[in-house]
Amino acid sequence: MREIVFDTETTGLDALRGDRLIEIGCVEIINRIPTGRAYHAYINPKRSISPDAVAVHGLTEAFLADKPCFNDCVAEFLEFVGDAPLVAHNASFDRGFINMELRLAGKPVIADDRFVDTLVLARRRHPGGQNSLDALCARYGIDNSARTKHGALLDAEILAEVYVELQGGRQALLALGSLGEESGGGLTIRKVGARPEPLAPRLSPEARAAHRAFVAAEMGADSLWAKFWPVETAAE
Structure with a gap:
């Protein structure tokens, strides 16, 4: 604006x-x-x-x-x-x-x-x-x-x-999308997307398994929680 x-x-x-x-x-x-x-x-x-x-x-x-x-x-x-x-x-x-x-x-x-x-x-x-x-x-x-x-x-x-x-202080300009830059209106906007290196999980495998079992039992296999649960890796 x-x-x-x-x-x-x-x-x-x-x-x-x-x-x-x-x-x-x-x-x-x-x-x-x-x-x-x-x-x-x-x-x-x-x-x-x-x-x-x-x-x-x-x-x-x-x-x-x-x-x-x-x-x-x-x-x-x-x-x-x-x-x-x-x-x-x-x-x-x-x-x-x-x-x-x-x-x-x-x-x-x-x-x-x-x-x-x-x-x-x-x-x-x-x-x-x-x-x-x-x-x-x-x-x-x-x-x-x-x-x-x-x-x-x-x-x-x-x-x-x-x-x-x-107005609440200067806020960072964030735009969802892939990493990169674009210029518009005299400004350079840095787009923010996925991290190049994902953060390490903070939950133990046991805690993740317990939560997944709770979601399956209480919300069902067709719930949004279950649908968008991340794919488990062999290490997990």
Whole structure:
């Protein structure tokens, strides 16, 4: 399953009162594993930036003066996102800014049900706990030492790790079949089949014989237990 974990930085806190996007960072994950594909853009908002916001992310009007407007990068952003679910921490905030910019650019907005909110997931899993991104990093042992200021791409990369933990942790991708490898969606999947060397039996021949006699007596020769009993070897 393809998902996009993303974060934004803005000129202020209220999209309905004229604040604008100034940075978007997205990372792609497939089956809970980052693929290495990312999208990142700084955006010239064509307006002033709140000093409180600058204190959080460090992005100034002078730095953004030569950056493209949202209209100039919206096509690349939408192409990267595609139709994947969008994962964000406190997603209602980021959703409001993304959809506001899409409206101003004359593009269809992204439906609410495509957004996954890791803050909501964290509150369900850890009710009463601290669920900021930094607190979740501390809880799950995720290194966020590079996060001296908020940055959209770095925060998206960190959030991708947190999201995996909130979903129960990274699981090995197993596919039944013969031993081998196949590549798909940027991932290499190792198929797992029979062991090259079977494990040694843990039951003694006497215990196996007693169990087989019990199955025959209590369940009958036509039972599934009897039908799929392994063929005995001469050594047994």
